[in-house]
Amino acid sequence: MEDPTLSVVATGAAVVAVLALVLAVGAQLRLARIRRDFRTLAGDGSTDIARVAAGQNQRIDRLDADVTRLRAQVSAAEDDVRQSLRxxxxxxxxxxxxxxxxxxxxxxxxxxxxxxxxxxxxxxxxxxxxxxxxxxxxxxxxxxxxxxxxxxxxxxxxxxxxxxxxxxxxxx
Structure with missing residues (x-):
């Protein structure tokens, strides 16, 4: 009762199963690499990208305020220099x-x-x-x-x- 078609189908199914297993392992490795990269991006081990983005926005806002303050100080220093007897x-x-x-x-x-x-x-x-x-x-x-x-x-x-x-x- 050996049917050549049954052998071909069984072999094809085995090849498809092995191929699916290889693809699944590859996808699992890529997912692990993406998770690792994401944890590195988050910095504190968190996986909440919204929290990371909010933290970056706060840092940018602080830097912007610092730059504004420093511009005012430089302007005041320039005024002082112009008024110095030099x-x-x-x-x-x-x-x-x-x-x-x-x-x-x-x-x-x-x-x-x-x-x-x-x-x-x-x-x-x-x-x-x-x-x-x-x-x-x-x-x-x-x-x-x-x-x-x-x-x-x-x-x-x-x-x-x-x-x-x-x-x-x-x-x-």
């Missing part, structure tokens, strides 16, 4: 014909808005005089000497910090 220029010169060595000087010290001070020191053989003049918006309410004007112009333009001017004044 632009300096010095003009040295001989104020009188009987003195050499360019011992007299005018120094302008201003912020980025042109507010600050000009200090001049005039040295003669027997005496020295020092003057300070306030500067607001790049201008003084008191008349500035040519050396003071040169120092102020250099400081407000951010030019080199030390200039030399060879003007000699005659003593009258």
């Amino acid at each position: 632009n300096v220029a010095v003009v040295r010169y001989d104020a009188f014909g009987d003195m050499g060595g360019r011992l007299s000087f005018s120094a302008a010290i201003v912020d980025d808005f042109g507010d600050g001070i000009v200090v001049s020191s005039i040295h003669a053989r027997s005496e020295s005089r020092t003057y300070a003049k306030g500067i607001v918006g790049g201008r003084s309410s008191v008349t500035l000497s040519p050396e003071e004007q040169q120092a102020l112009a250099a400081a407000t333009k951010g030019e080199p910090r030390s200039l030399t001017h060879s003007r000699r004044k005659d003593v009258s």
Whole structure:
């Protein structure tokens, strides 16, 4: 009672069963790998993706708040720097014909808005005089000497910090 068709069907069924078993084992291994990757993604061993996503959203919100706070602090620091007396220029010169060595000087010290001070020191053989003049918006309410004007112009333009001017004044 051996029917060749029955043998072929039985062999085919066995092959299909073995093939199904191989596919099931492969699917089980892939599922295990996906679960492992998911646990790694979750970080704490949880398998709740919604909780992981919510945690990430909270971290992003905190980072966004930190960035906003840091931007405000940087802006405040930039304002402080603009208002600091950091632009300096010095003009040295001989104020009188009987003195050499360019011992007299005018120094302008201003912020980025042109507010600050000009200090001049005039040295003669027997005496020295020092003057300070306030500067607001790049201008003084008191008349500035040519050396003071040169120092102020250099400081407000951010030019080199030390200039030399060879003007000699005659003593009258």
